[in-house]
Amino acid sequence: MVDIPKEPSRGKNFIIRLLIAVVVLTVVVAAGIAYNRLEPAAPTIEKSSVFIDTVVRGDMVRKVRGSGRLVPIDIRWVTPATNGRVERTLLEPGATVDPDTILLELSNPELELAVEEANLNFKSSESELEAKKVEFDKELLDLETSAARIEADLAEAKLRAESDKELAKDGLISELQLEVSTVRAEELAKLREIEERRVGIQKQYSDNLQRVLAAQVDQASALYNLKQHQLDALKVRAGFKGVLEQLMVEEGQQVDVTTDLAKISDPDRLKAVVRIDQNQVREVSIGLPVEIDLRNSVLKGRVSRIDPSVQEGTVNVDVTLEDPLPPGARSDQTLSGEIEIETIPDSLYVGRPVYGQPGATVSLFKLNSEGMEATRVSVELGRGSAKTIEVVNGLAEGDRIILSDMNEWDKVDRVRLR
Numbered sequence: 478m479v480d481i482p483k484e485p486s487r488g489k490n491f492i493i494r495l496l497i498a499v500v501v502l503t504v505v506v507a508a509g510i511a512y513n514r515l516e517p518a519a520p521t522i523e524k525s526s527v528f529i530d531t532v533v534r535g536d537m538v539r540k541v542r543g544s545g546r547l548v549p550i551d552i553r554w555v556t557p558a559t560n561g562r563v564e565r566t567l568l569e570p571g572a573t574v575d576p577d578t579i580l581l582e583l584s585n586p587e588l589e590l591a592v593e594e595a596n597l598n599f600k601s602s603e604s605e606l607e608a609k610k611v612e613f614d615k616e617l618l619d620l621e622t623s624a625a626r627i628e629a630d631l632a633e634a635k636l637r638a639e640s641d642k643e644l645a646k647d648g649l650i651s652e653l654q655l656e657v658s659t660v661r662a663e664e665l666a667k668l669r670e671i672e673e674r675r676v677g678i679q680k681q682y683s684d685n686l687q688r689v690l691a692a693q694v695d696q697a698s699a700l701y702n703l704k705q706h707q708l709d710a711l712k713v714r715a716g717f718k719g720v721l722e723q724l725m726v727e728e729g730q731q732v733d734v735t736t737d738l739a740k741i742s743d744p745d746r747l748k749a750v751v752r753i754d755q756n757q758v759r760e761v762s763i764g765l766p767v768e769i770d771l772r773n774s775v776l777k778g779r780v781s782r783i784d785p786s787v788q789e790g791t792v793n794v795d796v797t798l799e800d801p802l803p804p805g806a807r808s809d810q811t812l813s814g815e816i817e818i819e820t821i822p823d824s825l826y827v828g829r830p831v832y833g834q835p836g837a838t839v840s841l842f843k844l845n846s847e848g849m850e851a852t853r854v855s856v857e858l859g860r861g862s863a864k865t866i867e868v869v870n871g872l873a874e875g876d877r878i879i880l881s882d883m884n885e886w887d888k889v890d891r892v893r894l895r
Contacts, residue, residue, distance in 0.1 A: 519850070520886060521893040527881040529844065530828035534874045537824040540815040541761065542863035543791070545751035547771075547810045549742030553717040558710035560733045561585040563726050570723055574715040580724070580739050583711040583732070592708050595701040602697040606690040613683035620679050624672040637661070719743040722808060742808055749778060749798060751814035752791040758783065760818045767796045770813045776800040780816060815863050825868045831882040835861035842892060844877040851879055853890040 561583030568580055715721070723740040726732060749769045753761060767778045782795035796814060833839055837858050842851035856878075859867030872878065886892055 519891040519893045520889060521895055522886075524848075524894040527879045527883075527894075528828070529877055530880050532825060532827045532868060532872045532874055532876045532878070534823065534825050537821040537826040537860075537865060537867060538862065539818040539821060539860060540863040541753055541757040541818060542813065542815050543751040543753040543794070544811065544813050545749055545793075546812060547747045547806060547808055548750045549719075549722075549744070549808050550746040550748050551717075551719070551743040553715075553719070553741045554737050555580065555713060555716065555739040555741065556737060557583060557713060557732050557734055559585060559588055559707040560731075561588070561711055563728050563730045563732060566724060566726070566728055568721055568724070570721050572721045573719075574721055574741060575718050576714065576716050578715045580713050580715055580721065581726070583713065585708075585711060588704065588708055588711070592701070592704040595697070595704045599694070599697040599701040602690070602694040606687065606694050609690055610687060613679075613687065617676065617679050617683060620672065620676045624669065624676055628669055713738060715739075715741055717741045717743075720808075744807060745802075747798070747802060747806065747808060748781070749776075749796040749812055749814060751794045751796060751812075751816070753794050753816070755787045755790055755792055758792040758794065761794060761816055766817045768815045768817075769796060769798065770815075771803065771806065771810065772812075773805075774803040776802075778814075818862075821860065821867065825872070825874060826862075826865045827868055827872065827878060828880050829861060829864055829866045830878075830880045833858055833861070833866050833880075835859065835866065841872075842879040842883055842886075843872065844879070844894070848877065849894050851892050851894060 564582045564584045566581045719741045765780045769776045777800050778796040778798045781797040784793040841856050843854045844851045856871035857869040859869040
């Protein structure tokens with residue numbers, strides 16, 4: 478009898494296949510879950526490409542910073558004394574000048590004619606005054622001569638009256654003759670008084686008229702001197718010792734008394750003008766210490782003036798320099814200035830991050846102890862300075878953080894450094 482082999486059960490094969498599928502599915506799901514739970518690989522950045530600073534504790538000096546330039550303390554704007562036309566310019570900006578140095582020459586034909594007229598008027602007034610003096614002296618001399626003659630006649634009449642009086646006592650002359658001589662003496666006395674008054678009046682009249690004429694002479698002289706001064710001023714002088722900074726006119730240009738012809742300054746007396754942000758200048762006050770950086774040297778100074786107006790979002794702050802200027806320093810030289818606002822004792826602070834504003838909470842990358850990895854942390858900032866900022870919370874003394882702009886890594890919380 479031949480044995481016939483039995484075929485496997487169809488149900489058993491189905492169960493085996495089902496179990497295999499379940500196992501495979503379980504493995505796939507587990508692998509997916511494990512993969513999703515894995516942290517993405519941290520990006521790597523060059524350590525030399527970022528700026529790293531260490532949190533320190535100590536006295537934090539708060540400063541505000543701004544840019545500016547050196548400005549002359551003593552400036553003279555040269556203007557003409559009269560209208561004119563620029564004939565010649567004699568100097569170029571940068572030239573050293575003295576008060577009598579001629580900068581340019583103007584012309585004014587009308588002024589030249591006015592000078593001649595004023596001179597003729599002055600001389601005419603002088604001549605008239607001299608002629609009147611001679612005339613008055615002659616008239617006064619005539620009056621004084623007449624008065625002297627009357628005085629002599631009066632003296633003679635008095636002597637005759639006295640003589641007739643003695644003769645009449647002795648009966649040698651009549652009473653009528655005595656009366657005539659007495660009346661004659663009295664009349665001459667009255668005439669003398671009148672003549673003396675005439676002399677006094679003539680002197681007063683002469684003095685008054687001479688004063689009027691002298692005043693006219695003085696007026697004519699003043700006008701002539703003014704016109705002559707204006708004529709001389711057509712040669713425009715510096716009037717100030719210093720350096721010619723700007724010459725603002727050209728040959729052939731018409732100018733008047735309101736035209737600025739040139740700018741002269743003293744190069745040895747300069748101050749710093751620093752532009753401070755309008756939101757920071759409220760903490761600046763007169764007398765605060767300042768450091769002025771001229772690139773090749775740093776000078777000490779103090780705030781001497783704060784401009785009351787805002788220009789393009791900044792306020793000009795004048796700084797009086799306490800240190801001597803270095804060789805080569807000149808007007809309009811650019812600079813940067815730091816004004817010391819206050820010192821915060823025993824403060825926790827660090828270099829100012831790119832986007833670290835005072836009072837803000839920011840996320841920064843803090844380095845680990847090995848310095849090869851940085852993790853994002855939340856940091857609360859306090860009062861700020863030009864280069865540093867106070868740490869209120871989130872960092873400890875000795876922590877190292879990245880101050881550079883890390884916006885490129887906004888989506889990661891960890892970076893590697895190499």
